[in-house]
Amino acid sequence: MTKDEMKKAVALAALDYVTVGAIVGVGTGSTANFFIDALAGIKHKIEGTVASSIATAERLKGHGIPVFDLNAVNDIAVYVDGADESNRYLHLIKGGGGALTREKIAAAASRKFVCIADESKLVDVLGKFPLPIEVIPMARSYVARELVKLGGKPVLRDGYTTDNGNLIIDAHNLTIMEPAKLEAQLNNIPGIVTNGLFALRPADVLLLGHEGGVRTLTGR
Ligand code: 5RP
Numbered sequence: 001m002t003k004d005e006m007k008k009a010v011a012l013a014a015l016d017y018v019t020v021g022a023i024v025g026v027g028t029g030s031t032a033n034f035f036i037d038a039l040a041g042i043k044h045k046i047e048g049t050v051a052s053s054i055a056t057a058e059r060l061k062g063h064g065i066p067v068f069d070l071n072a073v074n075d076i077a078v079y080v081d082g083a084d085e086s087n088r089y090l091h092l093i094k095g096g097g098g099a100l101t102r103e104k105i106a107a108a109a110s111r112k113f114v115c116i117a118d119e120s121k122l123v124d125v126l127g128k129f130p131l132p133i134e135v136i137p138m139a140r141s142y143v144a145r146e147l148v149k150l151g152g153k154p155v156l157r158d159g160y161t162t163d164n165g166n167l168i169i170d171a172h173n174l175t176i177m178e179p180a181k182l183e184a185q186l187n188n189i190p191g192i193v194t195n196g197l198f199a200l201r202p203a204d205v206l207l208l209g210h211e212g213g214v215r216t217l218t219g220r
Pocket of ligand 1 (some may be wrong): 027031
């Protein structure tokens with residue numbers, strides 16, 4: 001199987017977690033795009049979606065799938081999204097596509113978080129993929145200095161602005177032995193809007209595409 005075939009397989013497998021009449025949270029990225037395309041096939045069975053980015057909202061609408069503002073819904077039954085890295089506890093690094101803030105909000109507001117990825121995303125220790133951090137523009141240099149103190153090498157994502165009008169710093173060189181602890185530490189730095197660690201609210205299910213099909217991992 002190619003990487004794209006693996007992404008398609010996990011996207012299709014994620015449909016099993018979508019219940020009739022549900023509002024579905026939808027992530028961002030190439031794997032999430034395969035899920036959106038698969039969801040189009042059962043759109044008549046769901047009430048609608050909440051999107052984690054403008055790009056995702058547009059793709060959903062392109063398929064005629066209703067997209068709701070999060071403030072207009074009481075309950076997201078399931079959130080389906082990709083990841084840049086996952087460990088065996090389903091702690092994730094996300095934000096390679098820059099949508100981490102809305103993704104983290106949507107994941108937090110959802111009853112179940114189903115992560116879909118190809119097997120290359122499963123790692124023993126998080127951090128080889130540079131950790132994306134969304135920052136308020138005026139705090140850019142201050143946050144970069146704080147990241148250096150934590151052992152990271154901050155690199156500003158050149159020419160990139162998030163859907164929320166902020167910047168992304170990618171923190172390289174981090175070996176993340178305690179993801180939840182680092183996530184909380186980063187949450188306490190003024191100027192950081194969101195960091196790309198999803199450990200305090202990890203995925204509940206990881207559907208991993210591999211040569212032989214789809215493997216299901218559960219974290220708790
Ligand atoms: C976007 C994300 C994506 O889920 C992550 O970057 C994985 O993307 P892809 O499915 O294209 O590999 O966090 O902000």
